[in-house]
Amino acid sequence: MSTRTEHGTPVMEQRGVHQPTPPPAWKPRTDPAPLLPDPEPYRVLGTSAADKADSALLLKLYGELVRGRRYNAQATALTKQGRLAVYPSTTGQEAAEVAAALVLQEQDWLFPSYRDTLAAVARGLDPVQALGLLRGDWHTGYDPYEHRIAPLSTPLATQLPHAVGLAHAARLKGDDVVALAMVGDGGTSEGDFHEALNFAAVWKAPVVFLVQNNGFAISVPLAKQTAAPSLAHKAVGYGMPGRLVDGNDAAAVHEVLSEAVRNARAGHGPTLVEAVTYRMDAHTNADDATRYRDDAEVETWRAHDPIALMERELTGRGLLDDERVKAVRDSAEEFAAALRQGMNADPVLDPMDLFTHVYAQQTTQLREQAEQLRAELEAEQER
Amino acid sequence: MSTRTEHGTPVMEQRGVHQPTPPPAWKPRTDPAPLLPDPEPYRVLGTSAADKADSALLLKLYGELVRGRRYNAQATALTKQGRLAVYPSTTGQEAAEVAAALVLQEQDWLFPSYRDTLAAVARGLDPVQALGLLRGDWHTGYDPYEHRIAPLSTPLATQLPHAVGLAHAARLKGDDVVALAMVGDGGTSEGDFHEALNFAAVWKAPVVFLVQNNGFAISVPLAKQTAAPSLAHKAVGYGMPGRLVDGNDAAAVHEVLSEAVRNARAGHGPTLVEAVTYRMDAHTNADDATRYRDDAEVETWRAHDPIALMERELTGRGLLDDERVKAVRDSAEEFAAALRQGMNADPVLDPMDLFTHVYAQQTTQLREQAEQLRAELEAEQER
Amino acid sequence: MSTAVGLSQAPRTKPATMAQALQRALRDSLAEDPSVHVMGEDVGALGGVFRITDGLAKEFGEDRVTDTPLAEAGILGAAVGMAMYGLRPVVEMQFDAFAYPAFEQLISHVAKMRNRTKGAMSLPLTIRVPYGGGIGGVEHHSDSSEAYYIATPGLHVVTPATVEDAYGLLRASIASDDPVIFLEPKRLYWSKDSWNPEAPTSVEPIGRAVVRRRGRSATLLTYGPSVPVCMEAAEAAQAEGWDLEVVDLRSLVPFDDETVCASVRRTGRAVVVHESGGFGGPGGEIAARVTERCFHHLEAPVLRVAGFDIPYPPPMLERHHLPGVDRILDAVARLQWESQGGVG
């Protein structure tokens, strides 16, 4: 039996569950049933739900998907040209990446993991800045406050408590800010995932956790990562709603995330969203995926490609003609050309920056060391 | 609708749930429904289930409860006499403590938290040894291999992955060993709790997690610790069965834990058991509970005292007369007297032990430092 | 000796404990700056296990003084997020050893965020860590963990030894735009000194050592819980004819090379004293940098008196571990008072 909570999230009813807080434990519980994950991945494209979908939104998503795919291809190419140290591609995951960016308002915050440069770019960040970490000229290539995008987080799941803290702080200040934090299926095994979700639920923080379940943590398949029926089920243990969504259906991810963001904004607290998707490329350009998975699996997923799904829907609705496809692709090409150009310019580096930003209050120790390096650099130049 | 799994755990059915592992995510799942916690705390005493309960077991539990209560009182008294540095009492929690010990077979392992000296004593450990840590003469007052009791763990939840690893190792070796690990409600918020449960479920390790939800983590009530419908619900996120049991009903805790141990032994993997109970005393003798809770709450729980519950049941069955009560109490007094005596003897300490056990392969550095201390001690003696 | 040291008598002062001074510093910070938030385990109704936050939740509300769930990485990680949004969180770790679960957040984020973002994102966080032994604490309640913190660039590491400094340094730490590890010597919590709580001293800048006692024979370099022990040792040394100078470092990072080296150049001899284990502890750094800078002024190698290189002992044995007056005097005696060529 499906029911609705006050703020409209459809949930599964679970009968007879009991109050978390004693005393007394032996009195039966009377408040609403706890939230459970969707019984099956939520979908829009190709279902009757698609009828409600806004055409403008679908076209917007389509443009972003195509641009995102092109971005992935271009970034991968840049690693081959030695312009990027390493690139973790999101080819195949574009739907979740771009939807995560588009559901946020300007004042909201995005907390990307190391893989999620595409989400940052879709939120409006200059791709050259987004790729700064991976190019290797500085750890974070952008000012996080400019687009309200936290630094890409390499230590897995560690960004989740940051998102909770930021959202909590904004709420305390009375600001209308939602934080959306991204993490991978592997990252859900980390203690920080647990602690962040628990804090968020206890504090009713306006935060949305988006798990991109792309089937692998580098080489480790999900079955070695968890025995849970789904990652969305983890929400149950924190007392927050969990949603399971087809991560390759951009419209579905957008809808589920929008609802979660809306609930967070309305003061109803956090949501855990699992977007089931697949990493079409290797973990990074340096990885060899043939060691741990076979092509047949990859091919199965190719049949469920986010761009193809969207094109089918748009074509069915008569919204897509050759001209529009060409326009979208041309725009993506332009974007790629600009990125190529931006990355071909050598970054201007100042080694003295190594010392400038470590502390707000510089130490005498670092001043001395900076002087040492300056002297070395001058000696180098004289030679 | 309630159903039974292959190994007999009653579970709630959840319809339409989906496979954890892609691909493909859009194919509906067909395997059995995931396990959910008991709909309400499981009880034996005072219910019709009590009819099935074995009298000998009830009497055994009764004896242990009374002895446990006396043990708590004695240990608390020893802190006042300066014979114990500190004592975290389990008065009110004796049912869960003694049941945890009694469900295990000799070859099994117990992983107690810092509070669980009573469980260790109920498993057969000399109480003077069990209290070694709290007396302050050494960190662990016993050889863990003698009774297969891991050292009392002070850093909360850190013992849980140890239990998983040990159980896993035993299983790999083909040994019939179950590990039972104890943790508090507060400890469930730690990352180590999450990581341990996840490892256990993925590895199908023969381990049982017993959460004693005694309402508080020092001063912090459960409502500030979690927003989950129950702590047992956390099992859902790991894909293991979760059971909710009245923690003051020794027969019920015994039954639920026995079933969990049986399942673990049979290769069905871990279970999370939440025993809802209450800490009647302050956090430790050094704590002042009036700062964070009022007496009325404590009194509510006094009406649900584990010993009183058991006495009512035994009396109702005609198993308890004054003579038996006296015998049980006398035996508890004897136990307390022996403990008093044991703790009154000053422990014999050798300061050189500080260096002896740090390494199996001693370092020259520690040898030098040991020599320094030896010289100091000799000089001290000469004075 | 349970009295903190070195504060000159001021008019209208009265005895106060270090715990009271710390509490007052928190209260004043909360009152003056609405962005200050106190958070941790049991800091609310209970007032912390050491009662440092006693009464603050009542006074400032649970949104400003917050009992968190029991998860140190979560506490520090959430505080990072709050600091990102412009708040100034003051985190209490319940005991030294219970800060370890937060280590990754500390090393990989707290210490690096400002540098990572080229200064765009400062984290004005204070992490209060009660540390050290001598209080009869059972295992995990007496660690001296400063070696980990000082080896982590991006953190300031501060520790008071007097009631006055407890106030001044905590205020300065909370006001600092850098993350500060504020190490509170547990066994000095109840040490008293005369202090004027109605007119707290102005905020001490972080990074300045102070000479607690002038002397000419040798310098004891120390901090936190070992300061009173060194003062006592200096008194005792007089009977042996040594006039010892005592320098209270107060801040390990930044390190006050100037004050330290000025003292050692004057005396020509030095002993570093701390509770933390010797091997890989702060004493190695201090001895090495003093030697690098003052080599030709040294009449003897800089010696170290430290905790042994062992896990912290159980209560009944801790006195054998802690650097005490005798061990300090033994080290002073080994400072080669007469020419002893070939000892090295």
Place this chain on the structure above:
Amino acid sequence: MSTAVGLSQAPRTKPATMAQALQRALRDSLAEDPSVHVMGEDVGALGGVFRITDGLAKEFGEDRVTDTPLAEAGILGAAVGMAMYGLRPVVEMQFDAFAYPAFEQLISHVAKMRNRTKGAMSLPLTIRVPYGGGIGGVEHHSDSSEAYYIATPGLHVVTPATVEDAYGLLRASIASDDPVIFLEPKRLYWSKDSWNPEAPTSVEPIGRAVVRRRGRSATLLTYGPSVPVCMEAAEAAQAEGWDLEVVDLRSLVPFDDETVCASVRRTGRAVVVHESGGFGGPGGEIAARVTERCFHHLEAPVLRVAGFDIPYPPPMLERHHLPGVDRILDAVARLQWESQGGVG
């Protein structure tokens, strides 16, 4: 210079990389002792991100070589439990900075269990940590975290610099009944040396430093990734008229005072070289203890050449951070070769 150093040519040897030697050590340990288990992230089918465990899961099965869930505290905590039951787990941490989540397990349990139980419960664990920079790794992939480990009593801390030692020391670490932090210098993984993989050298006992190069002017004290750099510096120094001795410490805990002091007493001058940050890094300890023990043999203070006290730089700037030949020679030049009274 990408070649490991110091191995004397033996008959029938052929070039092998450090990665190959490490893999061989794991394979031999797994084959000889059924209680040895290898575990970590991606150590199975993938063979680890550095391929050190390549092929082992296939050869020994997934129960012996196990891909764990992605949770470092859980990995180490589970390994502790396995060791309690008599197994000999060899844990792989994927990179230095990703060992931090396991810090509490390491400090509060791995390092303390044996002592805590008066020797009843040993933890024969080996924790392999690829460490250090110089490989163009992005943030969190180039940390030198040895300062944390050496300040933790109860751990042994070992690091090879040659292909031969990689094999011998890893075998010894796995065979040891103490927990060992086995630090693998990432940028030497692909360094080659001639080695006879068919007849691996006998297992080296842990705790012995080795003189890699004899010299009379001054001693370079170093370990791990800095050993080849020091060898190169020693070659270059000859042109300047300095004949440098190079000591490869191999094990930071236990520390080989004997070999180190014998060398410094011979040369009268020393420079400690490591990549780890200087402040609070191992160099302070080493300089301090050498000075304590060899003061009257020292013609100059023991100097340190270390990484700067900053978070590890991004790839494009790391060369400015890493101690290189020039910086080492600069330090050697400052070893007061003529009488320079009053410098200190």
